[in-house]
Amino acid sequence: MIASFTDTIRERVEGIETMPAIPAVFLPLLKLLSSSAEGARVEEVVRLVSYDNTIAAQCLRVAGSPLFGMAQPPKSIKGAVIALGLRRVETILLTCCLGQAFPAMKWVLDPVVFWRHSLGCAMVCRKFSEKLAAVDTEKAYMAGLLHDIGFMVNCLVFSSEFAPAMQRACQDEIPLDEAERSTMGFTHCETGQALANRWKLADDVIEVIAHHHAIEQSAKAQPLVALVHLSDLLCRMRGLGYGYYERHKVDLIADPAWAILSKEYRDLEGMDLVRFTFELDEAVEEIHTLVATVFGSVPPRA
Numbered sequence: 001m002i003a004s005f006t007d008t009i010r011e012r013v014e015g016i017e018t019m020p021a022i023p024a025v026f027l028p029l030l031k032l033l034s035s036s037a038e039g040a041r042v043e044e045v046v047r048l049v050s051y052d053n054t055i056a057a058q059c060l061r062v063a064g065s066p067l068f069g070m071a072q073p074p075k076s077i078k079g080a081v082i083a084l085g086l087r088r089v090e091t092i093l094l095t096c097c098l099g100q101a102f103p104a105m106k107w108v109l110d111p112v113v114f115w116r117h118s119l120g121c122a123m124v125c126r127k128f129s130e131k132l133a134a135v136d137t138e139k140a141y142m143a144g145l146l147h148d149i150g151f152m153v154n155c156l157v158f159s160s161e162f163a164p165a166m167q168r169a170c171q172d173e174i175p176l177d178e179a180e181r182s183t184m185g186f187t188h189c190e191t192g193q194a195l196a197n198r199w200k201l202a203d204d205v206i207e208v209i210a211h212h213h214a215i216e217q218s219a220k221a222q223p224l225v226a227l228v229h230l231s232d233l234l235c236r237m238r239g240l241g242y243g244y245y246e247r248h249k250v251d252l253i254a255d256p257a258w259a260i261l262s263k264e265y266r267d268l269e270g271m272d273l274v275r276f277t278f279e280l281d282e283a284v285e286e287i288h289t290l291v292a293t294v295f296g297s298v299p300p301r302a
């Protein structure tokens with residue numbers, strides 16, 4: 001990428017700070033997710049959410065919805081954590097933050113589709129890392145959740161450049177990063193990296209954001225980048241993609257990322273991939289319903 005592109009991206013990303021975008025509790029919540037053990041973060045989550053009554057109320061409404069099948073809807077965030085577990089409540093909270101920020105904005109990529117894919121990828125990354133007893137599972141979740149934040153940047157500050165790329169991807173049924181590269185000259189990986197630097201995210205998460213479509217360029221944290229790359233492909237195969245049909249057929253085992261992970265983790269060789277993808281189905285359903293409950297609309301699965 002030529003220097004002027006890098007400068008333009010950085011300048012426009014700096015402009016995001018002044019835009020009404022994401023509720024203030026979003027970033028601290030994200031940081032909490034990977035910063036400490038579950039037990040220690042309950043109080044922190046409760047404290048953080050107490051600063052935002054709207055998010056707290058919406059979280060309680062979703063936690064009490066039929067999706068989670070509770071006899072008694074929780075009356076407090078702490079009550080929700082006790083009933084549903086911290087991980088689920090954190091997911092609900094993050095979804096509520098995004099749900100509050102984006103419907104009011106004009107998005108090239110539907111925010112429901114974007115967030116459904118991101119949450120799906122986070123969940124697959126967590127389950128994948130548990131299977132392999134590899135990579136810190138919370139780190140994997142975080143990396144999966146944030147891998148495509150560059151699309152947020154594209155929608156917020158590069159929408160006139162991003163719209164034709166999205167159109168080409170849909171028309172030619174090609175991967176979105178390919179369409180971005182040929183239409184815009186850069187991708188959500190570069191814009192995501194700029195935002196991640198701005199947000200001061202952890203180095204290995206930045207590495208994932210920057211290289212999840214080009215693992216060979218990743219110098220650090222290759223196993224984590226490979227794990228997110230494969231989880232992203234799995235999501236796109238299981239109806240948690242970018243909202244359009246991709247012609248490209250995926251062979252996970254032939255993918256270079258598979259070789260990288262196999263070298264690192266022997267457990268991968270014995271893994272039953274077909275069974276694993278079926279195991280994901282229940283969790284995939286929960287994500288579809290959660291995102292539909294928060295955003296109030298259900299775009300087609302793709």
Ligand SMILES: [Fe+2]
Pocket residue numbers: 147148177188212213
């Ligand atoms: Fe991506």
Ligand SMILES: [Fe+2]
Pocket residue numbers: 117121147148232
């Ligand atoms: Fe993705």
